[in-house]
Structures are given as structure tokens and as C-alpha cells.
Amino acid sequence: METLEYLLSIDINYIAVGLIALFFTLEHVLSTQFPFKERGKHFWNSLLFQVVFLIGNLFWAGFFVFCIEWLNQNEIGLFYMLEFPLWLKLILGILILDLGTYWFHRISHLSPLLWRFHRVHHSDTTMDSSNYFRSHPIEVLFWFGSAPILMSAIFGLDLFTIGVYFLVLTPFLVIEHSNLKFPAWLDKTIGLVITTPNFHKIHHDQDQHYTDSNFADIFILWDRIFGTYKYKPAEQVKLGLEEFDEERKQTFWYLIRSPFLRD
Numbered sequence: 241m242e243t244l245e246y247l248l249s250i251d252i253n254y255i256a257v258g259l260i261a262l263f264f265t266l267e268h269v270l271s272t273q274f275p276f277k278e279r280g281k282h283f284w285n286s287l288l289f290q291v292v293f294l295i296g297n298l299f300w301a302g303f304f305v306f307c308i309e310w311l312n313q314n315e316i317g318l319f320y321m322l323e324f325p326l327w328l329k330l331i332l333g334i335l336i337l338d339l340g341t342y343w344f345h346r347i348s349h350l351s352p353l354l355w356r357f358h359r360v361h362h363s364d365t366t367m368d369s370s371n372y373f374r375s376h377p378i379e380v381l382f383w384f385g386s387a388p389i390l391m392s393a394i395f396g397l398d399l400f401t402i403g404v405y406f407l408v409l410t411p412f413l414v415i416e417h418s419n420l421k422f423p424a425w426l427d428k429t430i431g432l433v434i435t436t437p438n439f440h441k442i443h444h445d446q447d448q449h450y451t452d453s454n455f456a457d458i459f460i461l462w463d464r465i466f467g468t469y470k471y472k473p474a475e476q477v478k479l480g481l482e483e484f485d486e487e488r489k490q491t492f493w494y495l496i497r498s499p500f501l502r503d
Contacts, residue, residue: 252406259414263369272419286370288492293377300381307389308399317396333401340391342462345455356499365480371417416440435460438474446478
């Protein structure tokens, strides 16, 4: 428990940067899944999204903590009606938060307004670990950032549980976007329950049939249960979205404005 508390005391952004540095290096050393050009330029465009996110998070983080603490102080949520040992509360909390994110993610594909923001993440015609950064800050802060608040209001999750969830989630988000080859046997074993990198690459396929699938971040089990699981060999995936194939539409400045532009 002390080790877990120590890890939670580290800013999750430092952990993410460390993981990206590791996998970005591995992508230069090991065989990559997809061909890649101008990686420095690509990394820079992705990094700019993180800079804007961090600026916005200076304001959002305070509001987020206030909401969770208020809910906890007023003992709102199902967990306050039941007695759970800490270890079970953490496991259930991770499952609940991942399920909530699954539905928030799925809705972002169904809603035309939300999709205009979410497609920024899907627009990339290449992929590497820096894709972890490449999401529109408005979507990350105000849409996906609301999922833990809602789950806390329903189930009574506290900041410690939410922190553990993000600690588990972050490596998944980095590894799932890394441009590395992963063996198919992973998909047939742990892939029965856990989201593998190959499954998430399918989610980034340009074919909308596959784009609208494999929404889960940690547990692919949700996709299997709710009928959104799909599979194709990762080497057959064509990344990106057709409307973003032009090079000028791959720049940070265009992408940050794209939800507000008429297509």
C-alpha cells in the first residue's frame, strides 16, 4: 500500500512522459508495425496538444478535485451504502471507471458534435507512442474528464480509487498507440479480457466499420459484452480518416481548429 501511495504522489504526466520516452526509443530500435516519415515533426505536433492540455488542466484539476471531495464529504454513491475491503473497492472502482469511459468513448462516436472533437485523435495517418498526447484538449478536459465525476456520483468513488485507475490506465494508453509489432497470441489469450495494442489499432482503422469498435481502454470485455468488438489482422489496418489525408490537415494548428471549421 505504501508503494501504491508513493506512485500516486507522482504527477501522472511524469509517468506518461517517461513511458513515451521509453516506447519512442523502442520504436527507433525495434521493428515497427507501420512505416513512418518525419517522426520529429509528428512528435512536435502531438506535444503541442499536451502543452495546451496542461494549461487548461491548471483550471480543470481544481474543479475536478472539488467535485469528487464534495461528493465524498456528502457520502453520495452506492459504495457508502455497502461495506467493502479496500482491495475490492479498488478493483471494482477500476472496472466501473473503465466501463464509464467505454460508454463516454462510444457516445463520442455516435454524437456528431462530440465526434468533431474526438476525430482529432483518429485523424492521424501514422501512429506512434506520442499519439497519447494527440487529443483535443476541450474533449479530454470537459467530456472524458467528466466521466470519473459521474461515476463517483453514482458509485461513491474517492480520489484514491480514481488515482489508482489513472495509474493503471496510463501505460495502456501509451502502449496501445505505440508503433511496435505485437504477437497475435496476445490477442487470443489476455485479449479475451484485456485490450491489446492490436485491438486498439483496429479502432484507428480508416474504415468506419472498424473505427466504431473496440472502444475499451483496459478491458476489451466491455466491447465483447456490448457487441462492439471487431477483429482484423493489425497489418491490414489503414490508419486515419479520409477527410484528414491532406498534409496540411495533420498540423497542430489545423487540428485544434478543426471542430469549429465547416467541412
